[in-house]
Amino acid sequence: MSTNNYLSTLKPKFKPTVHSLGKIPACQYKGSLKEELAAGTLTPAQTVDVLEDMLMIREFEEMIVKLRSGAYDACKGYEYRGPTHVSIGQEATSVGCCAAMRYDDQITSTHRGHGDSLAKGCAAIRGMSVEELKARIPDCKATKRKELIDAALEDHVYRAIAELFGKEDGYCKGRGGGMHIADFSAGHLGANAIVGGGVPIATGSAISSRYFKNGKVTCCFAGDGAYANGVVLESLNWAAMGQFTNPTYAKEPFGLPIVYAIINNHYGFTGRTDGEVSGTATVARRAAGFADNNMHAEVINGMDILACMDAMRRAAELCRKGEGPVLLEFDTYRNYGHSLGDPRNEYRTKEEEAAWKALDPIANFEQQMLDNGCITPKKLADLKAKVADRNARMAAKAAWSQDPDPADVIKYMYTDTRVETVPEEFASVKPVGELPVIKRTEDNQITYKDAIKEAMIEEMLRDSRVVQWGEDIAEYGGAFKVTKGLTEAFGRDRVFNAPISEACICGTAVGASMTGLRPVVELMYMDFGLMASDQISNQAAKWHYMSGASIEVPLVIRASVGGGKGYGGQHSQTLESMFAHIPGLYVVYPATPYDAKGMLKSAIRDNNPVLFVESQIMYNYKGVVPAEEYLIPLGKADVKRAGDKVSIVTWGPMLYEALKAADMLAAQGISAEVVDIRSLVPLDIETILASVRKTGRCVVASHCVDIGSYTGEIASRIMAEAFDSLDAPVLRVGAKNGIAPQAYSLEDAFLPHDRDIVAAVNQLL
Numbered sequence: 001m002s003t004n005n006y007l008s009t010l011k012p013k014f015k016p017t018v019h020s021l022g023k024i025p026a027c028q029y030k031g032s033l034k035e036e037l038a039a040g041t042l043t044p045a046q047t048v049d050v051l052e053d054m055l056m057i058r059e060f061e062e063m064i065v066k067l068r069s070g071a072y073d074a075c076k077g078y079e080y081r082g083p084t085h086v087s088i089g090q091e092a093t094s095v096g097c098c099a100a101m102r103y104d105d106q107i108t109s110t111h112r113g114h115g116d117s118l119a120k121g122c123a124a125i126r127g128m129s130v131e132e133l134k135a136r137i138p139d140c141k142a143t144k145r146k147e148l149i150d151a152a153l154e155d156h157v158y159r160a161i162a163e164l165f166g167k168e169d170g171y172c173k174g175r176g177g178g179m180h181i182a183d184f185s186a187g188h189l190g191a192n193a194i195v196g197g198g199v200p201i202a203t204g205s206a207i208s209s210r211y212f213k214n215g216k217v218t219c220c221f222a223g224d225g226a227y228a229n230g231v232v233l234e235s236l237n238w239a240a241m242g243q244f245t246n247p248t249y250a251k252e253p254f255g256l257p258i259v260y261a262i263i264n265n266h267y268g269f270t271g272r273t274d275g276e277v278s279g280t281a282t283v284a285r286r287a288a289g290f291a292d293n294n295m296h297a298e299v300i301n302g303m304d305i306l307a308c309m310d311a312m313r314r315a316a317e318l319c320r321k322g323e324g325p326v327l328l329e330f331d332t333y334r335n336y337g338h339s340l341g342d343p344r345n346e347y348r349t350k351e352e353e354a355a356w357k358a359l360d361p362i363a364n365f366e367q368q369m370l371d372n373g374c375i376t377p378k379k380l381a382d383l384k385a386k387v388a389d390r391n392a393r394m395a396a397k398a399a400w401s402q403d404p405d406p407a408d409v410i411k412y413m414y415t416d417t418r419v420e421t422v423p424e425e426f427a428s429v430k431p432v433g434e435l436p437v438i439k440r441t442e443d444n445q446i447t448y449k450d451a452i453k454e455a456m457i458e459e460m461l462r463d464s465r466v467v468q469w470g471e472d473i474a475e476y477g478g479a480f481k482v483t484k485g486l487t488e489a490f491g492r493d494r495v496f497n498a499p500i501s502e503a504c505i506c507g508t509a510v511g512a513s514m515t516g517l518r519p520v521v522e523l524m525y526m527d528f529g530l531m532a533s534d535q536i537s538n539q540a541a542k543w544h545y546m547s548g549a550s551i552e553v554p555l556v557i558r559a560s561v562g563g564g565k566g567y568g569g570q571h572s573q574t575l576e577s578m579f580a581h582i583p584g585l586y587v588v589y590p591a592t593p594y595d596a597k598g599m600l601k602s603a604i605r606d607n608n609p610v611l612f613v614e615s616q617i618m619y620n621y622k623g624v625v626p627a628e629e630y631l632i633p634l635g636k637a638d639v640k641r642a643g644d645k646v647s648i649v650t651w652g653p654m655l656y657e658a659l660k661a662a663d664m665l666a667a668q669g670i671s672a673e674v675v676d677i678r679s680l681v682p683l684d685i686e687t688i689l690a691s692v693r694k695t696g697r698c699v700v701a702s703h704c705v706d707i708g709s710y711t712g713e714i715a716s717r718i719m720a721e722a723f724d725s726l727d728a729p730v731l732r733v734g735a736k737n738g739i740a741p742q743a744y745s746l747e748d749a750f751l752p753h754d755r756d757i758v759a760a761v762n763q764l765l
């Protein structure tokens with residue numbers, strides 16, 4: 001094995017000193033439209049564009065307000081059902097940020113994200129080439145750029161309203177709705193209804209940009225309320241970690257190209273961030289806790305589009321130079337309440353609202369445009385009429401457009417694609433060091449752990465998009481040494497240490513996988529997956545469906561189960577049943593070294609998110625594993641032992657108990673068939689049913705605690721689909737409905753054994 005290139009010596013430093021937290025500038029923009037025009041940073045035509053975009057957003061959200069009271073004439077009779085989180089008052093921030101970025105840069109947004117979505121789409125469309133525009137709106141016959149842009153903007157409003165209305169023509173085919181709207185073709189990586197949920201995703205997309213060196217910046221919009229949430233703070237820590245910039249670790253130091261754009265409208269749902277539910281006067285001060293340069297933090301007047309554009313321009317430039325991450329706090333206001341059901345009077349005053357309304361970002365910018373000759377009063381009136389008319393026509397068209405077919409309710413849950421052929425640019429992988437040697441016995445046996453490592457080596461050699469992160473997985477090789485040697489072989493850009501943040505380990509993988517990487521991430525113990533349950537269950541599992549299949553999330557989460565080692569209640573749980581309950585995820589649990597290698601390779605090539613469960617007690621189990629390439633498809637059970645009197649259906653380490661039980665039953669003259677399902681989702685129910693139809697009796701066994709176990713799901717399907725073949729009810733064997741204890745005597749009593757399976761079979765017979 002090659003030596004570790006990444007070692008540096010830590011010296012004790014106990015000299016008395018005082019750490020300075022530095023300064024965070026606020027509202028320093030001193031420019032004016034006149035100066036921007038004179039400097040050429042803005043042209044009169046661009047001012048019209050950004051004004052049009054702000055008007056489009058205002059019109060869109062006022063439509064929602066009017067729809068609620070039945071006062072929107074354009075689609076009279078249409079009843080809007082859905083959330084009403086409007087961002088009226090915040091338009092300068094959305095449009096200013098998006099207009100100041102490159103058109104192919106990326107954003108993530110929030111439940112209050114109509115403004116961000118519309119702004120990003122507009123900015124992307126305005127930056128597209130004629131060819132890109134034609135590809136976006138193939139039915140449009142126009143050829144001139146200006147006409148194509150107008151048509152694309154109209155289509156943009158239409159598809160955004162259609163999504164809000166839950167229509168098939170919407171950006172996400174009505175599966176996402178306004179709170180989960182996304183348009184990946186315009187760099188919009190999704191709005192998120194989980195407060196803070198999109199922040200690690202944005203961070204992951206910046207990992208992709210850094211890795212691919214594509215110059216893209218991600219702007220992560222999130223509210224002030226979100227900055228109380230753990231996963232958001234964990235994301236800041238992640239983005240700022242030294243590993244990306246410290247030459248000890250980074251061959252080419254380059255900070256993550258991400259701008260955390262805090263939309264500080266001063267309220268969470270109703271809780272006031274400054275002075276009530278946080279202890280700092282500015283949210284931007286959070287940055288001081290994560291990076292010695294305060295992440296270049298600034299507070300910006302978010303009511304002034306010029307200040308927003310100026311800040312975002314500078315921030316994106318820093319990111320493109322490798323000096324990210326950057327944190328910008330946009331001080332702004334939401335004129336309405338949390339939603340239209342919120343009357344606001346319990347927690348804020350009319351005076352306050354009036355003071356902010358006087359700073360209305362649209363009215364003020366219009367005035368500056370008039371003052372500086374960017375627009376005439378007549379042209380301004382025409383522009384407003386054009387925007388209102390376009391929105392109204394598109395709303396009417398959307399309201400009466402086609403609803404998704406109820407028969408398609410679970411269409412798009414999974415994708416059936418995988419990487420059959422690696423594109424050439426990713427296929428020629430040269431390791432940067434020696435590959436770890438996998439030790440084989442004379443009869444070609446290797447350990448389960450090495451089988452996993454061999455799969456990873458093969459897949460990393462095959463496809464440079466396969467990258468890994470997890471706690472301590474670099475030189476140390478992970479808590480169980482599964483990744484030992486991979487950093488030396490492939491470099492720190494491809495195998496790096498994660499901070500202790502399971503939510504970010506999984507959440508960044510989601511963002512990275514949406515933007516071209518194929519991450520394989522490690523959860524040291526499956527129990528810690530609960531820390532990441534939002535990112536696994538609400539994000540990884542749902543984005544393919546919620547986006548109407550416009551994005552795939554090809555990632556693998558390797559989760560290691562500690563049960564059976566005397567590690568007690570928080571390091572021993574077998575939780576695959578819980579995750580199998582979440583539609584959108586694949587959940588697999590191979591039990592043999594042969595299956596582990598073949599299935600991990602399939603998981604890495606698959607374009608669905610896969611939870612790949614491993615067991616620590618099996619890591620040193622040996623089995624014959626060909627050194628050559630082979631794949632085992634996900635969702636295929638394997639009959640590990642044939643029999644005809646009873647079926648034992650199982651997975652994971654319980655397979656070994658089932659095989660011992662089958663031996664014990666054979667001694668009693670009972671022939672047991674052992675079916676290893678290998679994959680919970682997708683489940684190969686046919687192989688199970690075929691076995692049960694042959695034997696007429698079945699015991700389903702696993703290490704999961706019985707209550708809510710997937711064994712119950714399998715038992716109920718057998719009873720529903722093979723009832724006529726059954727000679728007895730299906731029985732289940734699992735761990736006791738308790739908490740894994742540390743004491744050996746107790747853990748032994750807690751976990752299910754061969755004897756429990758034998759007892760169940762005897763009961764059946």
Ligand SMILES: Cc1ncc(C[n+]2csc(CCOP(=O)(O)OP(=O)(O)O)c2C)c(N)n1
Pocket residue numbers: 110111112193194195196222223224225226227265267268269270338
């Ligand atoms: C994790 C989570 N907790 C609570 C909620 C309910 N909720 C929706 S919006 C919101 C307030 C969010 O405040 P902020 O991030 O400042 O955004 P704003 O609504 O002000 O735009 C809350 C508590 C949620 N959607 N997600």
